[in-house]
Amino acid sequence: MRVPRAEREEQILTAAEQVFAERGFHATSMDEVAERVGVTKPLIYDYFGSKEGLLSACITRARTQLREATELSWASVGPDAPLSEVFEAGVRAFFEFIDAHATAFVLIRQEGAVASQANPLIESIREEQSAATVATFRAAPGLGAVPEELLEGCAEVVIGACERVAVWRAGRPGIGVEDATAIVVSSVWGGLSSLLTPR
Amino acid sequence: MRVPRAEREEQILTAAEQVFAERGFHATSMDEVAERVGVTKPLIYDYFGSKEGLLSACITRARTQLREATELSWASVGPDAPLSEVFEAGVRAFFEFIDAHATAFVLIRQEGAVASQANPLIESIREEQSAATVATFRAAPGLGAVPEELLEGCAEVVIGACERVAVWRAGRPGIGVEDATAIVVSSVWGGLSSLLTPR
DNA sequence: TTGGTAACTTACCGATGGTAAGTTCCTCGT
DNA sequence: ACGAGGAACTTACCATCGGTAAGTTACCAA
Structure with missing residues (x-):
C-alpha cells in the first residue's frame, strides 16, 4: 500500500524503536525493521540515510517526547507556583514518562554509541532539554542574578541525577x-x- | 614478536580504547585494532570473544580505573574527616580523572550500546562503583540509621550528576x-x- | 628428544550495511 | 485528456567486515 512520506517515516521510527530497544543497535538489521513495516530496505535508506541516521532519528523523537512531557507538567502546575513545586512536578513527570515509554528510554541510553564525535542532531536536542530546564529556573519568582553558567550546570545536575536514578x-x-x-x-x-x- | 597473554591483552585494550574513542563502536574495525597492535584479528577473538566483548573489556578497565582513582582520593583525605570533605574530594577526583583520561570517558558513555539487555559484566562493575560510594556514606561519623535504598539512591544521584556535568x-x-x-x-x-x- | 600447549597466522565464509538503476503510480499544468 | 515530473517503492547487486576452522611456529617441561 502506498503511503505519504511523513506517515511512513513515523511507522519506520516506531518499528525501529522497538527493534533497537529489544535487540540493541548492533544486533538490529535494517532488513528486519523494513520487514516489520512491510517495506524494503532502500526506502529506509532514502528516508534516513544510514543505520546510525535511523537511530539518531529515533533518539531525537524519544528525547523530544520526553521534553514535551516535562514541559506539559510544568505548565499544568500553574505559572506562578513556587519553584519547589514546579521542580518536583518536572521530576515526577520524568519518571512517569520512563515508566510509560520503556523502549524510548532504552534508546536514549544508547545515544553514546552514535554521538561519539559530536553528532549535531543529538547534541542540539540535548541542549534543548537543558535550555528548557534553565528557562524554568529563570522564570522562578524571587530569583536573583545568578550567572548563566551556574544555572546551566544545575540543570545538568538535575537531568543527570534523574537519568541515572531511572x-x-x-x-x-x-x-x-x-x-x-x-x-x-x-x-x-x-x-x-x-x-x-x-x- | 611473541608476548605473554596478559601483556598482549593490555596492548590490545589500549589500542582498542583509542580506536573506539576516536571512531565510535560501529566505525571501528577489528582489523584496524589488530593492525595497530601488530597482530592479526583471530588472536583478538581468541582473547576477547567478540567485538562487543572487546568493548566490554575496555569499559570494564576504564570504570575500574575511575573507581580506583576516587577511592584513592577518599583514602588520602584521612579516615575520620567530615563527610563533606570526603565527598568533595571524591567529586574532584572524578573530574580530574576525566580530564586525564578523555578516551576512557568517551568509552564509558558508550556502554549503553553494549549493555542493552543486562550485560552482566558491565552491570557488576557499575554496581561496584555505587557500592563504593554507598560504603563511603556509611562510614561517615554521626550517620543515623538510614535505609539502604535511600543511600543507594543518593549514590546514583551523585554519580549521575557528575557524569552528566562532565x-x-x-x-x-x-x-x-x-x-x-x-x-x-x-x-x-x-x-x-x-x-x-x-x- | 619429544609431547604438549600457548601464541599466532592464513584463508575463508556469510551476513548485512549500503547503492544503482529502475518501475509504478499519483498529481498537476496545459 | 494527457503527458511531464516527481514521489513512493522495488529488484538486484556489491563490498566490507565480523567471525571461524584449520593450521603453524615457538617455547617449556619431563
Whole structure:
C-alpha cells in the first residue's frame, strides 16, 4: 500500500524503536525493521540515510517526547507556583514518562554509541532539554542574578541525577515513581534552592 | 614478536580504547585494532570473544580505573574527616580523572550500546562503583540509621550528576575542574547532608 | 628428544550495511 | 485528456567486515 512520506517515516521510527530497544543497535538489521513495516530496505535508506541516521532519528523523537512531557507538567502546575513545586512536578513527570515509554528510554541510553564525535542532531536536542530546564529556573519568582553558567550546570545536575536514578530503578521493581521522585528532589532541592535564591 | 597473554591483552585494550574513542563502536574495525597492535584479528577473538566483548573489556578497565582513582582520593583525605570533605574530594577526583583520561570517558558513555539487555559484566562493575560510594556514606561519623535504598539512591544521584556535568563541560573549555566540582558539590551537598544526618 | 600447549597466522565464509538503476503510480499544468 | 515530473517503492547487486576452522611456529617441561 502506498503511503505519504511523513506517515511512513513515523511507522519506520516506531518499528525501529522497538527493534533497537529489544535487540540493541548492533544486533538490529535494517532488513528486519523494513520487514516489520512491510517495506524494503532502500526506502529506509532514502528516508534516513544510514543505520546510525535511523537511530539518531529515533533518539531525537524519544528525547523530544520526553521534553514535551516535562514541559506539559510544568505548565499544568500553574505559572506562578513556587519553584519547589514546579521542580518536583518536572521530576515526577520524568519518571512517569520512563515508566510509560520503556523502549524510548532504552534508546536514549544508547545515544553514546552514535554521538561519539559530536553528532549535531543529538547534541542540539540535548541542549534543548537543558535550555528548557534553565528557562524554568529563570522564570522562578524571587530569583536573583545568578550567572548563566551556574544555572546551566544545575540543570545538568538535575537531568543527570534523574537519568541515572531511572537506570538504577529499572532493576528494582520495589522503587515506585514517588520513591524515585522523593530521592531526587530531596537530595538536590536543598542545595539548589540555597544556590538559586542567595539569602 | 611473541608476548605473554596478559601483556598482549593490555596492548590490545589500549589500542582498542583509542580506536573506539576516536571512531565510535560501529566505525571501528577489528582489523584496524589488530593492525595497530601488530597482530592479526583471530588472536583478538581468541582473547576477547567478540567485538562487543572487546568493548566490554575496555569499559570494564576504564570504570575500574575511575573507581580506583576516587577511592584513592577518599583514602588520602584521612579516615575520620567530615563527610563533606570526603565527598568533595571524591567529586574532584572524578573530574580530574576525566580530564586525564578523555578516551576512557568517551568509552564509558558508550556502554549503553553494549549493555542493552543486562550485560552482566558491565552491570557488576557499575554496581561496584555505587557500592563504593554507598560504603563511603556509611562510614561517615554521626550517620543515623538510614535505609539502604535511600543511600543507594543518593549514590546514583551523585554519580549521575557528575557524569552528566562532565559531558556538558566537554564542550565548554572555560569550565575548569574546580568550577565543575563546585557546581556538583553545592547543588547536591545541602540536600544530601540533611538527608543523611536527620536532625 | 619429544609431547604438549600457548601464541599466532592464513584463508575463508556469510551476513548485512549500503547503492544503482529502475518501475509504478499519483498529481498537476496545459 | 494527457503527458511531464516527481514521489513512493522495488529488484538486484556489491563490498566490507565480523567471525571461524584449520593450521603453524615457538617455547617449556619431563
